[in-house]
Amino acid sequence: DGGITQSPKYLFRKEGQNVTLSCEQNLNHDAMYWYRQDPGQGLRLIYYSQIVNDFQKGDIAEGYSVSREKKESFPLTVTSAQKNPTAFYLCASTPGRLFAEAFFGQGTRLTVV
């Protein structure tokens, strides 16, 4: 089955640690996105990538980093510089053309302990 997979589903981080969230898709989509969702809030864009080896900052990129070495993979690293990382993180992909729907993973809930 084609889809987009995020792992892990739950992640706990100690203060000062970097953690990496995985996002893999087998939909052959060009564009991939990372969003952050806080309780009762909408989605805010962290980073997006329209093509391999290229990515752009979204609205809240500070304290996060990404890479796009393969078309299928778009991992997100939450660094120690992110002061309030506890949130629900969602990865999405689109075919990379106009009028295309986004496919979402099931999310990773990150908690700082």
Added chain:
Amino acid sequence: SQQGEEDPQALSIQEGENATMNCSYKTSINNLQWYRQNSGRGLVHLILIRSNEREKHSGRLRVTLDTSKKSSSLLITASRAADTASYFCATDAMRSPPVNTGNQFYFGTGTSLTVIP
């Protein structure tokens, strides 16, 4: 910055009633989409309406778009308890010339719908 704002923030109705939620956005768009999110899960695409369309139907869903008012509405008819979820609108920002390799999606703050059996 979030482009869209949904209204109301929360809506509670009885099963069988219709549910209407609205979305307003700020800039010109190529298309507007509606998504559904069950608690603690990812978003699922419901329907896409292009900027040159005014109304679109999909099953029990009806979406309207008024580009002059920069607003859209989602109507769910004959609601069911299984429709309980949060609903988000998402827009892309129109660019000139049109971008052909993906767009940023801007999501609204969502409407939380509860359908009481």
